[in-house]
Amino acid sequence: MKEMLILLSDMKEIIAALIASLVTILLWFRSTRNLANEKIEDKRREIRLTYLINAYQRLEGAANRRVYGDSSFAKDIEMAIADIQLFGTRKQIELAQGFSEAYAKGHEGSVDELLDDLRIDLRTELNLTLPVPKRTHLRVGKSN
Numbered sequence: 631m632k633e634m635l636i637l638l639s640d641m642k643e644i645i646a647a648l649i650a651s652l653v654t655i656l657l658w659f660r661s662t663r664n665l666a667n668e669k670i671e672d673k674r675r676e677i678r679l680t681y682l683i684n685a686y687q688r689l690e691g692a693a694n695r696r697v698y699g700d701s702s703f704a705k706d707i708e709m710a711i712a713d714i715q716l717f718g719t720r721k722q723i724e725l726a727q728g729f730s731e732a733y734a735k736g737h738e739g740s741v742d743e744l745l746d747d748l749r750i751d752l753r754t755e756l757n758l759t760l761p762v763p764k765r766t767h768l769r770v771g772k773s774n
């Protein structure tokens with residue numbers, strides 16, 4: 631009888647050790663998977679931010695300038711709109727498409743609302759303080 635109690639006690643310890651080992655393995659697997667998902671999400675966020683920052687810079691550089699057919703500003707605008715349509719929010723895509731349609735009709739259009747939305751979105755993503763509402767474009771040129 632005493633041997634039976636010792637055997638039961640040993641079995642309880644073995645079962646407890648197996649359960650603890652199984653829980654440890656499951657937690658390790660879950661944390662490894664979560665870490666991999668976080669790395670993927672971080673990389674996705676980094677790529678999106680890089681493209682949208684570049685799009686913002688190209689649009690801002692071309693804003694409030696006369697853009698003629700083959701100027702470098704025209705190419706900057708085209709690339710920025712394409713990047714926004716790929717990586718932007720729904721609102722940014724709609725604003726980019728609205729600008730594209732207006733520009734296609736009369737070679738004029740404003741990117742101000744799009745730039746404002748991009749600026750707020752990017753600063754929020756980067757945990758920066760929100761900007762003052764007014765944005766200015768400095769254009770330096772030769773005086774006549």
